[in-house]
Amino acid sequence: MSASLSARAKPRNVVASRPLLLPLTAAGFFLFWVIVASLVYGAGPVTPLEVLATLVGQGSSEAWFVVTELRLPRTLIGLTTGLALGIAGALLQAMTRNPLAEPGLLGVSAGAGFAVAVAILVGASTATLTTLIAQAGALAGCSLVIAATRVQGLGNDPVRLVLAGATLSGLLLALTSMLMLMDQRAADEIRFWITGSIAGKTLATFQATLPSLVIALALVVVVARPLAAMALGERAAVGLGHHPGRIRFLITIIVALLVGAATALAGPLIFVGLVVPFIARAFAGPDIRKTLWLCLPIGPAVVLAADVVSRLIAAPAEMPLGVVTALIGAPVLLAIVRAGRMPSL
Amino acid sequence: MSQHKPIKRFFTAAAALLGAMALGQACAATHSVDTAYGTVTINSEPQRVVTLYEGALDSALAVGANAIGAVITRGGNDVAEYIKPLAGDIAIVGAPAETNIEAVIAARPDIILAPAQTNQQQYQLLSRIAPVVVSNVPLFQADSWEQETRLFGRALGRDEAAETVIEDVKARIAEVAALVEKTVPEDQRDATLVRWMPQGPLVMAEGLFSVTLLQAVGFQVTDNGLVGDSRPHSQPLSLENLVRMDQNWVFLATLNADGQQALEAARQTPAFNRLKANGQDRVVAVNGQLWTSATGPLAANAILDDIETALAKLAP
């Protein structure tokens, strides 16, 4: 899905600015190979050659089944998760003007995870409900973050905000652990949901998140231009006829929808929303619209690549995806902090 | 200070109890049992039995002893459902891997029945409270439950009751075996027992209690070499590898909910629907608390009932 979106993006952006063409193509190319890899490698006995045969229309029915019914949904879920988290991270960072504002680090994902844990405890179990609840939790977390940035001094202090977010995450994780202790019956299920992983998630969950993803992406289209204007300063944005308050509100909703959906699909994945915009900005520069376009292929590629690694690194068992994203993402965090100058947004 | 009075009274009672035991050893009849930690001498008929694992609770209740303390079942907040009616409002003294020794003290036992994996340090602490019978029966063997029931029966001074209970279970096994012989063709008796988890099924070991029962009534149960040595089950099996549990019969359990719910969850995965057992309605939803965690004669009867019900559905 994202591949076709980014493909359509190309002609328009070629006119707007040439430099975007190369990174976008490169990212698309990379994404393509990651998708192939995610279809080819798996825990089962179907070999890469058989998969390739299946993809070109030959191969056994068993291989066909494994590829289309088991690996393809997982690939789809990985794509969606990466897309959602990448975009959410880019938006949150642009709005708070904080390169470290990442939904996972700031506690938005933990809010979604906690909400799901509470829901499981009281007996909710359908995919649709879980998605809605995760989004409600993400909305609460996101609103908290936005409110915190309005606290005087905090908005200008990127690192302090992150520390506050990390503390909030820690608190929510501890509360989730409490819930698991209080009800052993729910613990297995909660543990499954709050472990960052896209293994074993069904297409039903994916379908449940689709509507909100479409709405969120449509809103992104609406909000991208005013957000770019806000990068010039709130006064300039007001001068251009935009309403900063309204933009902030919209972005809160978008981030909540995206992060909630991603958490319902993959559990709380930290650092994805940090890494993806970080790479995108390296090519796109400060323009949020270009960054968003680049996030479309990069987000899915990062999550899928991490997922492939998580399958291979501990085979025949699987490692949680969240562990791999943390191992990739934490060094990026260190790099950002280590950079002599905080990249301004 | 008044709230401390009951406590004082309790300790006086405990002291009296200890004293009585000392006296009792002198005059009343005692008997001794061989345990994993040597021979233990026990007052002839213990009245307050605390059990530190599910098999011990099952055996104790089966021979008619007064069990007053137990650990929660894996994945539950209480003792297993199948035994709840008999156990009643029994005091909970911890989780399977984590005994709360103070809770054991509070239950004021005169005997403690403990699992084979009780370590030296725990054993020593526990034996300060009451005589501790640590099972010395090797795990994961076809007759483990039988030997254990005998051991605990003897410890509780109810040898005869234990023998009767074991004979009854054996008779039931023969009954169900005859039924299997009659209703299931010989080349269709291969089976597997799995615990269904959201991230994939765990294949249960061949030596597991319920599996030995399945074997005793005539099923050929295999774990396909997926389970490591002396482990109760395999790692979660990737859905891509579900063919490795593709037997004519699949007994499907979860710990969290009743088996029916697990079956519904499993049926949402396309890989599951390709199993041959599924096509022939030979997927039997079972309660995981009973099938993957419990042992003992009461559990045996409950499991045999489940098998019988499954076979009854099969008959034309």
Added chain:
Amino acid sequence: MHRYRFTMPDKRTLVANLVLLVLAGAAVMTSLSMGTVQIAPAEVIRALTGTTVDPMAAFVINELRLSRVMAGLLSGAALALAGCLMQTLARNRLATPGIIGIDNAATAFAVASVVGTGIALAPSAMALAGAATATVLAFGLAGANGTRGYRFIVAGLGIGAIAGAVTQVMLSQVAIDDANAAYPWTVGSLNARTPESVQLLALGLAVGWLALMFLSRAVNSLQFSDPVAITLGIKLKRTRLLGLGLSVLMTGLAVSVCGPVGLVALLAPELARSLCRPGKVPLTASALAGAGFMVVADLLGRTLLSPLEIPVGIITAIVGSPYLLWILLRPSTRSLT
């Protein structure tokens, strides 16, 4: 010649220490008397002094509860002392071992030796190695940017995240039931302690505290800017290294007993500072406050869901996080460092 000399604390610090000592003592008494079996304080004292006539009370107190309460006291004191020291060295109130990732790294290393990665060192030694590695990384990464301010802290956050992920990787390699069993320890619990690690911790804490009593003047002067400290005759580099070494020692040994119990190292020095004379580094007071805090937190963990147990790390996170959030989000935050 008299730079490292035992200095008597001032009167206010003395009073504060006394108050904290009494509070910690009260926490110990409460913790010893409460549990599934309630035992009156008078009986507790009789049991401790060996004058009780009740064998059960003696058993519960001396053999079940005492070792656990001691482990809590020691690890709380060590964590808080290490935290207070590191805050002073980094001149940053948030620079506590838990926040800059040292706890997590020590845990990761200790888990490595527990799950059998072929490394045959004892968990205590491994935890020390982990703590040292993380400290070197955190201070090394801070480099030219210095340890003041939040940048240093976020670098530590990254280190902690990596260490946490590595722990997860190792746990995912072992059987699922073993991993579940290791879970309480990875969030911080006093349930999994071994007598050897507690003895080592007691030794390390005694050495650390004594050394710090002789270093206290030097440590106090570290609060000032470098030129001032040098004027006061302090060998900066040596004092820093010593302080850092002691802090790593105590953190590593504490983690090998109780796992990464968060925020004790932050809250206890906060409390101690508010009680003691401003301008002094409240080392002993921090240790006493940490000891009391840990014992109370563990008491809550043992009793809230009894007979099941809440790992003490979850309790400290739930109690401590709101306070840390309040520090961070206060609009009128004074100089935080």
